[in-house]
Amino acid sequence: MDFLGVITRFGDGATVVIFAMLFFWFGHVSDWQRRGMLMAIAVATLSLSAGFKGILDVARPLFAAQAAGDPLPFAPETYPGLSTPSAHAMGSAAIYGGLAALMDVGKKWQRWLVATFIFTMVALSRVVIGVHYVGDVILGMGIGLGIVAFALWLENQDDRTVLPVYVLALAVALISNTLGSEEFVTMSIGSAIGGLVVWSWIREAEPDPYGSSILVLGVLLIPAFIAFRVFEALITIDILIEVAGMELPIMPSIRATGYAILFGLALAVPVLAEQLNDWPIVKRLQDTLPFTGRTVDPEKVQQEFAD
Numbered sequence: 019m020d021f022l023g024v025i026t027r028f029g030d031g032a033t034v035v036i037f038a039m040l041f042f043w044f045g046h047v048s049d050w051q052r053r054g055m056l057m058a059i060a061v062a063t064l065s066l067s068a069g070f071k072g073i074l075d076v077a078r079p080l081f082a083a084q085a086a087g088d089p090l091p092f093a094p095e096t097y098p099g100l101s102t103p104s105a106h107a108m109g110s111a112a113i114y115g116g117l118a119a120l121m122d123v124g125k126k127w128q129r130w131l132v133a134t135f136i137f138t139m140v141a142l143s144r145v146v147i148g149v150h151y152v153g154d155v156i157l158g159m160g161i162g163l164g165i166v167a168f169a170l171w172l173e174n175q176d177d178r179t180v181l182p183v184y185v186l187a188l189a190v191a192l193i194s195n196t197l198g199s200e201e202f203v204t205m206s207i208g209s210a211i212g213g214l215v216v217w218s219w220i221r222e223a224e225p226d227p228y229g230s231s232i233l234v235l236g237v238l239l240i241p242a243f244i245a246f247r248v249f250e251a252l253i254t255i256d257i258l259i260e261v262a263g264m265e266l267p268i269m270p271s272i273r274a275t276g277y278a279i280l281f282g283l284a285l286a287v288p289v290l291a292e293q294l295n296d297w298p299i300v301k302r303l304q305d306t307l308p309f310t311g312r313t314v315d316p317e318k319v320q321q322e323f324a325d
Contacts, residue, residue, distance in 0.1 A: 029106030058183035072199020104158035111162030208277025229309035
């Protein structure tokens with residue numbers, strides 16, 4: 019169980035987003051469109067997962083087992099969220115599959131072998147610990163790989179555009195909301211809008227900031243991320259305004275706007291960070307840290323460990 023407890027973390031939303039963001043921020047400059055595609059895949063995965071969960075509204079198997087008086091041996095007593103499909107299986111298949119398809123490290127079959135092992139083990143862990151049915155993880159992996167297939171199809175088009183993936187994410191989020199889903203809807207809508215707006219602005223940029231520039235900008239943006247999360251946690255009472263005789267909640271709109279800004283900032287980091295290349299502190303860090311331009315230099319890393 020310890021091994022499965024660790025491997026299931028590779029499917030956590032925060033984990034897969036970190037992998038996608040690291041590839042986007044620190045990937046090679048020539049892979050700009052591919053790096054942008056992986057970020058779009060992450061948003062589409064969030065939107066589809068949240069939409070399906072909210073619409074299908076299936077309780078987790080551990081609760082069904084508890085109700086029947088036969089609790090599952092490895093299941094936690096409580097676990098938040100809904101069951102179908104598995105977001106862990108979907109996210110890991112989409113992001114690790116996307117990395118296998120879009121990266122240039124090693125051979126393609128080697129990348130897919132590693133990715134398949136990871137998302138299969140994540141899916142298995144979700145079933146064993148009792149938070150998903152087998153069908154949940156199969157459906158999740160299928161949808162995740164379907165998103166990657168759609169992204170690869172777009173990659174093979176002449177314009178190699180990323181924007182349709184954000185359009186898909188926004189359409190799914192809006193339809194899901196209309197059908198009554200409340201599962202991460204504001205996050206899905208906000209991230210999709212932020213991606214559409216910001217990628218439309220930066221898609222031809224191909225920036226080349228120093229790795230240290232990205233780190234410095236990331237540190238400067240941390241307070242903004244923390245402030246929004248604190249604000250979101252504190253404001254729990256919805257506020258209504260009357261428009262044309264209808265009462266409309268404004269807090270979901272504020273949250274969606276916040277997520278749009280945050281995701282847009284994350285997407286714009288390489289472009290904004292390039293403007294910091296001439297800062298003295300950035301140059302000093304660049305000389306100190308194991309960066310060759312924007313990417314990590316393995317030889318410098320080995321040398322530091324040797325020293």
